[in-house]
Amino acid sequence: MSEEKKMAIDVKNLRKAFGNKIAVNNLSFQVPEGSITGFIGPNGAGKTTTLRILCTLLKPDLGSVKIFDLDTSTSATKIRHQLGFMPDYFGLYDDMEVYEYLDFFAAAYRIAAHRRGKLVDDILTLLDLTAKKHSLINELSRGMQQRLSLGRALVHDPKLLLLDEPASGLDPRARMELMELLRELRRMGKTIFISSHILAELKNLCDFVVIIENGKKIYNGTVSDAATTVEGDLSRIQITSAQDSQTVINILHAWRDDVKATLKGEKVTLVEYHNLQIKSSDIIAHLVKNDIQIEEAAKISANLEDVFMSLTKGGIS
């Protein structure tokens, strides 16, 4: 992150307690403008509470929040015009048509009646909901309702989107479509802060992640750096050979005792070691020297699930 990079969100030492339960505990993080940043944490970690503070629905006990350099404690009204919040519940609007719903919220943002028709049509096109314009909301599938809920957060053309678990309950295709839609919104210049407890879901979407547990930050940075944090000096290589894995294991274990080799398949071996002096090419060269024919060798990096399990202790508050 360069020094001049502008921040869409700048949170410092945030704290919020409900009775004696500290939901958000001295939390600080930043979200660069134009990024898609993931907000990850297990159930009860404090994601929804933080998002409600960011969108000025809830006041913190301590700490400061700046949205595009505006302070939530003094500029709440201005900030509300710059951000769109998609909550983790839909609400009940059973008797409303899709079109009416968006028109209603556009009116609530005081967008003039003569402008609303085109605005709503544009949003429906973006969300691929044009065919459902006159359907009742309760007749929509969950995926369509989620898109509509996103549409509601877009009516006033905010620069920042705060999305609370927008993909929960969606099937894989609906989830992929939602992710593509979020990329499209980023291309349109919006900053997106999106919460989830499923890391894999955000892996290919996010530039940065903030990981929290029990209201405290445990990581803020790029997705790839999160993997490095967890891996440390661990190297892992998966080798597929023409010979049996057991032969490969025997050769490696006879060679060095700081290299651990395990059977992954009849001809597939996982090689692991905590020694940065050993290069993967040394392992391969040694095997070749011992007449092993290598069909494939791939370095394995920690995936987001590994990172999550390693960084969070899995405690549910």
Ligand SMILES: Nc1ncnc2c1ncn2[C@@H]1O[C@H](COP(=O)(O)OP(=O)(O)OP(=O)(O)O)[C@@H](O)[C@H]1O
């Ligand atoms: N209004 C409230 N009154 C009392 N306790 C609350 C309130 N809101 C949240 N909490 C508590 O604060 C903690 C954080 O809750 P929060 O909803 O922010 O977590 P979350 O990360 O969004 O969880 P989930 O993944 O389940 O949505 C929890 O222990 C929760 O029970």
Ligand SMILES: [Mg+2]
């Ligand atoms: Mg929540």
